[in-house]
Amino acid sequence: MSITELSRRVRRELTYLGYPSREWTCARTLDGVPAVDVLIVGGGQSGLGTAFGLQREQITNIRIIDRNPRGREGPWRRFARMTTLRTPKDVDGIDFGIPSLTARAWYEAQFGRDAWERMQRLPQEVWRDYLDWYRDVLGLNVENEVELMSVEPSGDLLVAHLLRAGRTERVPARKIVLATGFDGSGRPRLPQALIANLSKQHYAHSSDEIDFSRLRGKRIGILGVGASAFDNAGTALEAGAARVDLCFRRAAIPRVNPLIWMNFAGLLGYFGDLPDLERWRFMRHILEDLPVPPTQESVWRCRRHAQFAWHGDSQWSAARPGADGVEVTANGRTFQFDFIIFATGFDTDLTARPELGPIVDHIALWRDRFEPPAGERSELLGRHPYLGPAFEFTERTPGAAPFVRRLHQFTFGAMPSQGLTGAAIPGLKRGLRRLVQGLARDLFCEDAAHYYEDLRAYAQPELETLDTEFDWLTNLGTQAMQPNSLLQEFTREILATLGDEAARQDHPAGLMTRRRAPIKPVALPVKSKKKPTKPRLRAK
Incomplete structure (x- = not known):
């Protein structure tokens, strides 16, 4: 199977998994500017996986930005200097359970099944090539060379200040995901x-x-x-x-590498559900006593x-x-x-992140929420953000800044709160699902009152008639036998479809509609059943 055939297969399989297809989030605006449901900061493996997960939840009002040029998102073509990944080659995660979207399927289509069997670990540049294909085959639109400068609250929204080619843009967002990699929680040490x-x-x-x-x-x-x-x-x-x-x-x-021990479904999936004391003890031993x-x-x-x-x-x-x-x-x-x-390595220090400058004092750290037993203190762990179940920031002072829960930090800084899920390739399988489900849950619950009113106003009948099946079909046949009426309806639908298609070509975003001219009835010639007769010859 070639890459082209594999790409067609992925797109076809996605059509099998599209139910329910209704886009369901509610629109928001700020000063007349439409708000995005989710702004994803970072176009590497975590950002791309988050975007695809949201698409599968029919949340499409999203934007993905990355400050680097295309192809240089994440560490792989910038400072990852290993020859191969240390992750086992059969790792999965950002594929969301779709076999044809896995790194293995892509590799076999590119190099053959025998090459996969011979290979011990994925070369790191091959992993980056796989991410490029993943982005393209799923149609994920990453806005490259766009940087998040700061975030501030505005009512029930966040406002992200973006910088693109020297020009700033204010983007209202209901949620912001920080998928900013190694230094996303601080800075190089x-x-x-x-x-x-x-x-x-x-x-x-x-x-x-x-x-x-x-x-x-x-x-x-x-x-x-x-x-x-x-x-x-x-x-x-x-x-x-x-x-x-x-x-x-x-x-x-x-x-000894403690990260290898961590690679099992129990810890990857449910570490974030442990009590604070147990999470503290696990991470203190992993991060301080067992260096990688x-x-x-x-x-x-x-x-x-x-x-x-x-x-x-x-x-x-x-x-x-x-x-x-x-x-x-x-x-x-x-x-x-x-x-x-x-x-x-890297220091965990949220005050070093310029995008968090206006709000960083409202974000809770582990040292704000947890007092370890005597002899178990850790300055390192205490500096990490204390995150909620969907990687969301929490308030340093409860009730003082509820807006911080609209920011989700999917980086290495999440380790004490959620384990390896936001920090490495093996953790993406569970971490992305937890993140995406949390985002979808919050968006839905926030608008529950709107959905209830929408339900009360719903009046689309599923039961079309109370006639017998014979009467209903007879009536339908009678209507079909009226050629002028049927032709007008058919012609109107055809022209409307052509008009919409032309509008989409002229305006890909679908923001402009065309006014349809009234359609005049057209009569078709009726063929006679009489046999043709020969013309008579007149006498000269």
Whole structure:
């Protein structure tokens, strides 16, 4: 099966799953501007999955924006430098249970079934290609190079201030989903004491876009011991770095990955339903006691190069520019580097997010809602947002800012509240369903009174007649035998259809209708049953 055939199959299968097809949300406006039901910020895997899930709930009044150009949404073509995903290749989730929409179906159509069987893990660039196809086959319209600048409340709506090509736009929205990835809850972690005396040309964070060709022949220092540290080391070595030294403060490289243990349906689906104390204990052990190690392939990738070395017990205490590059001091040792990469992860700090600036003081954190037992405190966990069951923000002071529940944070910052569901590919299967169902539930419940009035006004009869079947069919046949009446009705419907089609071509958004001219009856010639006669010849 080719990609073209697979795409046709996906679209056909979606027609089998479209019931009920009624679009049901209620329109809102702010100062005459129509509001969207959901604004999705982020066009990567989480944002695309959210949009498709909403479409399946017949919620189509949505917008998806991403600040990056098309194809560079998410980390995959910007700073994801692993050769393969660490996720098992048969993972599913954003397909919402449709087999032909899975990464496996796409891969087999692209490269063949034998290639799938031989492959151990998906190459990361292949995953990004799959996301491109997913977006296109589902017709998900992502508005690229549009950035969310700030959010503020306005009555029963939120107002998102967007920036596009230097121009701002105010967008009213009933709900906003922040699917903004790794740094969506804070910012890259950079040791301020180490970078204070360095110019930007001497260092970068592992999430920055780095031109590795400029590192050829250079001495590279990397601070960190996780997957991104080894991925950046491997990329620098393959680019021709003269030497790469990877330093970390621990005595040994971590070996146990707690995220693998988390991959089972019980925890992925229901972690968010646990009491606060149990969620706290789980996450404190996972995030503080069991740091995520590098993958086996990333270690081997580096060890293939003789100019690579790692150094445990090497906490950096100082970094200063010198005549021979940057001089770094670490536990009595001194290193000389031409360039430094800080693979130090991300800080959770909502105050670092400019889009939340006007409202951040109203958002509850875990330290605002939960007091851990003695000996179980965690500054790290305490900084995370305390989210509701559908990833929605909650109020720091109950009743003071109910509008914060209209924002849903589907990022790594959701881990203490909802587990892995908003943080990694294996969690998307359960996390997206929880998020989408919560959005749909809130939109419906908010307008329950309107639906009740709509029900009371509903008067469309299903029972068309109380006549017998014979009488009804006879009457129908009598009407059909009136040619002029039937022709007029048929002609009117045909012309109306053609007019609508022409209007749609001229105005794709369907915002303009055409006035139909009155249709004059047209009489068809009636054939005679008499036999034709030969013409008589007149005498001259």
